[in-house]
Amino acid sequence: MADVALRKVVKRYDDVEAVRGIDLDIADHEFIVLVGPSGCGKSTTLRMIAGLEDISDGDIMIDGDVVNDVPPKDRDIAMVFQNYALYPHMTVAENMSFGLRLKHYPKAEIKARVTEAARLLDITDLIDRKPKQLSGGQRQRVAMGRAIVRNPKVFLFDEPLSNLDAKLRVQMRIEIKKVHQKVRTTTVYVTHDQVEAMTLADRVVVMNKGRIEQIGTPNELYHKPATRFVAGFIGSPAMNFLPCRLEDVGGTLQIRLTDRIAFALPPARAARYNALPRTDKLLLGLRPEHLTESHAHLEPGVESFDTVLDVTEPMGMETLVYFGLDGTPVCGRVNPNAGAKDGAPMRLAMDLNNMHLLNEATGVVL
């Protein structure tokens, strides 16, 4: 159990900067998820914490001690790899106990720890098998078991679920969460899957191009994204971005989306955006769930408009509708009984109480 801190950590490969100065504080017992598209530096960051990659610049601290030059074996960490990296010639029990055997733990204690971890992960029956005789999910459990028996200061997970099929992934996600609730070891988890990030994390670190875009709880990231990248990356289907500008019409602040469509902003929003220059090119950020079918009695701040749908996707509990506004593709989520049909006209409602306004040039959420 320990806290981890990264101070201006940089990783350079020849002349490419993979990680460009990362600052991150991870509290004891915390479950942190690093998420971002491939090539954003999240795995490199994790491998630097593990000590598998050298740090070009900056400091990494575990439990207050700078570990820049400490080899992985002396950092007291455990790592679960994407392809499990189980030793193929060892049984499950031997795989799990390998680290303890290297450190010459007494046999009885090794056995006790392996038994306990196997029980926790529900792999007691598999203890004498070789990795080849296990399914993907079982291998994943063994890899976690190998980490747990060591009782390390920090768990590191490098995309541990990406080799599993969709159903198993959901199941193992829940397993990992359960294990963390029981073991409470500080965890750093890397994934490119934003659903995994949202469901597992105490706090999510969104990375892009070697930098941290935003750190926050899953809800903060979802409801208060700081940048266009975070807004677009978190949430599925992704947030819509509509080019727009602000106008003053008769003393009220309006947002104009197309020549045809303009809405008065709700008072709270109007107050917030009033100081913005009217000439700025802006983007309206709106999640699909805030674009729904229109009702007879709309709440204040919810505005309706007519459009023609291009495509509809019935998902069962909802129907996704796709249409264009001045050439920008937009996605909305409507009730499956609302009668949405491909190519048919439909009246939709836009919930401006949940809108985001972004500067198009800088990508900053205003």
Add this chain to the structure above:
Amino acid sequence: MADVVVERGRVARATGARKGSSLRNALGRKSTVAFFLTLPLILLILLLVLYPALYSVHLATLNKAMTKFVGLSNFTFLFKRETFWMVVRQSCIFAITAVVFKALIGFIVAHFVHNIPAKGQRKWRGMLLVPWVIPPAMSTLAWLWLFDPSYSAFNYTLSFFGVGPIPWLGDTFWARFSVILVNVWYGAPFFMIMYLAALKSVPDQLYEAAEIDGANWWQKIWHITLPMMRNIIAITTLFSLIVTFANFDIVRILTSGGPLDTTHLFATWAFQVGIQSSDIPLGACVSLFMVPILAVAAIFILRDVNKRGNEA
């Protein structure tokens, strides 16, 4: 009456059809097709391996003039000769020592080459393979000059340190040393290239996992590299053991078995007895002794490979 005839005709036709279809069935069966497809190879093996092998067994049972069947008396004659047992001992020492050093050097060099960055690796791999690529008869001639007792590069260099001259090929110990040295020089690249391929097939993440589990470099070799390479090591060793045991050219060129037969191997002694002393049956008899010794080694090593193959 008429009914019966009709019946018979039908029966006859039916059995005829059954015969035809059973032939077609036999031809259509996968195992039959497989047999015919492998037939050319089987014939080739019969012609080039089995026939000579059986012929040499036949030869070994004839008298020196090859006119009379003498049963096993060639063998009993061999057992009584001191030189034969010397050759058995020497062949074992030669093969085992040479293979151990080849494997050891091959393993170490393979590790070095594996750790060279990919760019320069090909160059080194190519250069290190050179000893194995040169026809051994030629390279051994070069070694013969290096080992020359009076004006060779070795003894000349050693003279600066006040050592020597060493009778490289004239003294029993040094002659055996030289013969093994050249064999190791010639054979180590084969081990190197096989081990290098095996090393490359071990996933890096296993080493990373072991590193995180707390393994030092030696523990990584002992617990990861060696177990992962076990099959390749076993097969390469077996291959090399067979080839080294049956070595002819190096010994023939360097020492011709001397001094006083102390570097003779089965092959060179069989050549001397059979061809040079024109006792072909006795020569065949000597070379047949390699078969049981190598068969035992092959069975042991391949059994282990099969077992590992099933569990890995």
